[in-house]
Amino acid sequence: MQQEVHRRTVAGMALVYVANRLYGLLLYLYPRRFRHEYGEPMAQLFRDAMRQQLRRGGMAALLSLWMMTLFDLVRSVFVEQMAELFHVSVDWGGTTMTYLEKIREFAREPEQLELAYQAAVKAGERGAFTEAIQLAHTEDRGNLLYSAWYYRLLHAAGRVIAWSWAVPLAILNGLLLWWLSDEQGYTLQIVNPFSGVQGHSSTPLVLVVGMGIAAIIIITFLAGAGDRHWRRLVLIALGLMGVTAYVIYFFPQTGTSLYQEQYLALMPLNLALLAWAGIGIYALIGHWDPGNRFAFLVKSLEVLIVGGIFGFILLLFTGVTVGLFSALGIEPPDEIMRLFFAGGAGMIGVLAVALAIEPGVAPRQQPFDEGVSRLIALLLRLLLPLAVLVLTIFVFFIPANFWQPFNNREVLIAFNALLFAVIALLVGVVPLAQGDLSERLWHWLWRGILALTVLTLIVGIYALAAILYRTLLDRLTPNRLTFIGWNVI
Structure with a gap:
């Protein structure tokens, strides 16, 4: 000993x-x-x-x-x-x-x-x-x-990260996602609604159920290492599982094979947002005021960026590992590759939350003035002038290419991706309180936020007009309904 x-x-x-x-x-x-x-x-x-x-x-x-x-x-x-x-x-x-x-x-x-x-x-x-x-x-x-x-x-x-909860739950999440990522055994198959014959298109089951599983495990970490509201955890978990089961069993009833494909293509992102909302409900019960809600948005963005950094490191490590084996003439089996990608992603999600969030503490009382939080806020504020410049040039060129999103689906998708990115930037640059910045910096930051908001509204209305135009000329599909909803929000 x-x-x-x-x-x-x-x-x-x-x-x-x-x-x-x-x-x-x-x-x-x-x-x-x-x-x-x-x-x-x-x-x-x-x-x-x-x-x-x-x-x-x-x-x-x-x-x-x-x-x-x-x-x-x-x-x-x-x-x-x-x-x-x-x-x-x-x-x-x-x-x-x-x-x-x-x-x-x-x-x-x-x-x-x-x-x-x-x-x-x-x-x-x-x-x-x-x-x-x-x-x-x-x-x-x-x-x-x-x-x-x-x-x-x-x-x-003295904030101590609850590694005794974080590490086992991260391993559990990684193993579950690794197990469900086997496309030979776990896929959702497109079915012809008229003949009942399965088509060639399919969606991996892990894309549909993965975010719900990760959200339940993350809430388990927040409960076990924090306030231990187990009843709240069980109710949210049952809700997420119920919605996921509804998606899995309802998609064959959506209509033609095309509609089924669009439905399954949209569900991973929508279920991911729903899983995020489930985590938010757990964290915000008893703290519904605007300050705590905005603090939760900022912390969510921080977790996403921390997870992205870890994901980049994992990608580099995986690339080096595969390169070494390839140099020896060895091709890693599918199980090992899935362990790196699906298993690694599952572990990163839980560990990023453990590093960025203090369980049992209200969102507004989380640490925002040190370490990763300060660096992320600084970098996003440095990006604000560049984003305003790029969007200004973009809006300037709209009249010369006015009909592009009306006629080109890919351009319209790019517009909506741009809107998501700008909204994330706006969440990251806004301070939690005016006293967090000097008066001079707050003055210029407010001008930049106002300019970016106006430009974003112009692009958003433009994109909404394009998707409504395409819908009126053709028909309402699951894809178009989703894009209309995103643009309205």
């Missing part, structure tokens, strides 16, 4: 040493002036945080710290390089270093330091203030005021 503990301790310290060296190399991404002034305190803070997380939560907590540190480092490097190159202060709210300067100024003034902390909390920058306190404590461990604030914030922060 002692040998096992000793082995784990040695392995953990080795990882801390390697991560510390890599962090030291990453510090060279900062400008030289910044690195010379803050590099050593930041490195010391990172070492202390790694040792603490290793003692408190083991490897899982250490992995979470590395991810959050990497996201914060990317943001701060961008800010400092912009300031160094253009001699401007990028005003996206208080950063760790601006708070560090205030903390140094109030090193002997407890009341002023408390007021600075309250202002940071009001501005949604508690994380930046906490990091600044940690840096100040590292610089001057003899300062009793710094020490008091350091331990106060240290024990107040």
